Amino acid sequence: MLSNYTNKLTGFLLTLSLFTNPAKADWFALNMTEGATAISEEVFNLHMLIFWICVAIGVVVFSVMFYSMFAHTKKKNPVAATFHESTKVEIAWTVIPFLILIAMAVPASKTLTKMYDDTAGDVNIQVTGFQWKWQYRYLEDGVSFFSNLSTDMDEIYNLVPKGENYLQEVDEAVVIPVGKKVRFLITANDVIHSWWVPAFAIKQDAIPGFVNTAWTKVDKVGTYRGKCTELCGKNHGFMPIVVKVVEQDEYDLWVSDKKEAAFKLAELTEKEWTTAELVERGESVYATNCVACHQVNGQGITGIFPALAGSDIVLNDKPRNIEILMEGVQGAAMNSFDYLSEVELASVITYTRQSWGNAEKGDGEIVSPKDIVDYKKPKI
């Protein structure tokens, strides 16, 4: 009995995998999406209506033409007719297309008017386009973050296989609640960008110095992916958009997590740390994490672990100093310590720069938690 069940389950999962494997290229990616909102569905239906009208006109017109190309060749019709005008016919094929156009314009105007409904949203998000990333600021809650492409360079340069969401994934997605009206206030920091999410049928240019608005109300929970659609420089193709639509309670949780994180960050970065405070904190961090190799006196072990006392990097190269702690050293035993908090990292680096006579010999610069935060900020 169990094996029967397992077989069925396996079969089901395998079949499911056929449909949930969008990693592959897609011959059936032929048409616009119906999307996840009432408006996007209306836009899709409008698109299909116009499309079918064009197909119908095309079929009629080209049938006459192809018939003629077949039946009125010189061989089949050696003597050409001589008619070359007809006012009646000309009027007919001016008026009829005109009427067809009116039939198209009416639903189109209705839909457009709906899209321009500019009342407030339950959630208001300021979207700012940068070269080459998006920034999102939730106006009600003060949550703010950048959203960068998270696809690895190695995938782009064909060194490793491409992931399922190649060029469509970001480090921090926009999160919005399902079923609520969300309003986007779109602008740009530098050049013109454009924010497009096909599933919402929203596309508005992001223009520096001006704010454009768009709104949506998403019916279905899910992850929706969009793109920048205005040439904005070299990485125009590398600044995607990801919107996660979740249930209200999940959204509320996300917001409060974000607020808490922001609060903590603000606390740390805005606090004015004195050198003494940093050094005191740093000493204990050093004792826990660094002493094993670099020794209490900062001398290291000759030939194996470099000395920090008198080290050129620790004395004079603050940026490289930070970089080593954050990235580690390739091919050496020194690993990345970026899992430590900003305060711990800043204090331990400051400690090394201030101890063992280093402060007098070198530039004596301290490292603040803000420096670590800045380092972590995504680079262009």
Add this chain to the structure above:
Amino acid sequence: MSAVIENHHDDHHHGPAKGLTRWLYTTNHKDIGTLYLWFSFAMFLIGGAMAMIIRAELFQPGMQIVEPEFYNQMITLHGLIMIFGGVMPAFVGLANWLVPMMIGAPDMALPRMNNLSFWILPFAFFILLSSLFMEGGAPNFGWTFYAPLSTTYAPPSVTFFIFSVHIMGASSIMGAINVIVTIMNMRAPGMDLMKMPLFVWSWLITAYLLIAVMPVLAGAVTMMLMDIHFGTSFFNAAGGGDPVLFQHIFWFFGHPEVYIMILPAFGIVSHIIETFSRKQLFGYSSMVWAMLSIAILSFVVWAHHMFTVGMPLAAELFFMWATMLIAVPTGVKVFNWIATMFRGSITFETPMLFACAFVVLFTLGGFSGLMLAITPADFQYHDTYFVVAHFHYVLVPGAIFSIMAAVYYWIPKWSGNMYDERLGKLHFWLSFIGVNVTFFPQHFIGLAGMPRRYPDYALQFADWNMVSTVGAFLFGISQVFFLFIVIKTVMGGKKATDQVWEGARGLEWTVASPAPYHTFGTPPKVD
């Protein structure tokens, strides 16, 4: 000393000068037409090479061939070269060759300005192409060069780009003045406006459009120049300006520009369909009125290129309705061409093949244009490959096919030799297949969500991109084949008669093939 008898000079025309300086100093409309046509063919191949680089990069997802910065230079130059170096000079070349003969005039009204109009073009394109080797690279902001990407954020070569555009604009303006003055003043007696061949009508209207909008392009690039170098803020919000103003000014030029690139094609196709159907063109006066309506309407639809810029609802509705309206006169023309063929006596020589393909495929481009006019739907199409598909359909199997059709149709008159019909047909079929395999799938990837001006794309777009690239290479190679056909024809072939084509009408077919260096020294009588 002998008294020189003055009227000696009236008796004979000088033939063409000998040597290379003939081409440098010529004021002969046929020579200048030839120069424009060869220049445009060269530019077409250069722009085409850039297209090959673009499509090669897009063959597969990932960056394989070029870096994104260089890719942006390729797409920018590809657009600029094809439009200003390919299509427009080709149509001017055809105007030069054909308009004087079609109206029974001995030459253009301003022959020396005609020479200048041509020769500044290679100069302008030399500047533009040399920007590839400048510090910071060539222009990389798209052929539509929106501010501030093209002002504050532009590479140093932008100044050369502006200079180059000014020169191209000057060339077009001078050419347009020449065409208008020629047509309005030098028609043979009896050739009323409503008796003019349609190609002449199409160029008369096109020339007025050029006069109206090329100066606006010049204004736009001058404002750019001032913003970049002289501290003004036309397009800079910080200084009180507006980047959107750039778009309004640009597209005020840009929309009539696309009709500039298609009206002469309409003229050519009307001639060819009439000839090979052996039946008078249906609805001559409606054809004229249709072209006039299209030209006038073209001035009030520009913002349909800007539907996502944040315009108010009233403006968006106006531009949607006005744009949809253009379908009416355009439809009239298509129906009239088909009505010309209907119950005609048709043969399908190469020019006719290209003309028929034009009617079908340009109409397809018109359909996608109508879809784009629908503003709410346009929010999903704008700046995607759907737009790229649309304009390539109207420009490649549209404008370019009409130019090829014109070359096959009139080259026997220009050179005195028939082109090889089998080779011509082969070129047609390769081009027809190539163009459709390249651009039809672009509708799909656009609808599926791939933006334009992207050097790389997500995986779901890979299949159709691969197909499109294969088509592009087929199309590209076919044009090298076309070059071979043209050279072969010019160098020799079956001798052409004066009439050349059984159903051909018009004054140009009343002179010898090849057309004598000077024709219609005395104006013919037109009934």
Add this chain to the structure above:
Amino acid sequence: MNNKGKTSVKFLGMTVIAMFFFSFALVPLYNVFCEVTGINGKVFQSENSQEYTAEVGRDVAVQFISSNNERMPWIFKPSNEVMGVVTGKYYNATFYVKNTTNKTMTAQAVPSIAPSNAAAHLKKLECFCFEQQELAPGEEALLPVKFLISNELPNQIKNVILSYTIFDITDYNQENLAHLEMHTEKN
């Protein structure tokens, strides 16, 4: 060439020149058009300083947004992010700004209103966006906006967004600034 031809050339040449100047004329024409129709979110200073009497004022929420243009390091925040107003009355709002660098800098604030058809109904008596703002290193300020939303605001609009972007114009030369003055003139 005959006289008719010469006249044609002259006429066409003048048309060309006229169209070139027309393109420059589009610059002020654009502003005039926006002002007259109230579109594009452009707002101009209102002359009228009398208090409007609020006969039947209705409630509108005004949201304030601040943005820094590229590399503009100042702190720039609205003092209140939302203000409930009644149409027909003047209100004062402020934006906090601080020059966090060690050099004197000059900023220009550029306003933008959404929805765009609300712009005609937002009257500003005083606005820090009318002038350049110069701050010494470390200096902070509260920049004022005195505005009113008129009763003519279309009924379906219940929420208006007033956004400012600050730009660094420290390096702009006198020509720029003269050009700037033109655009922030009272109308």
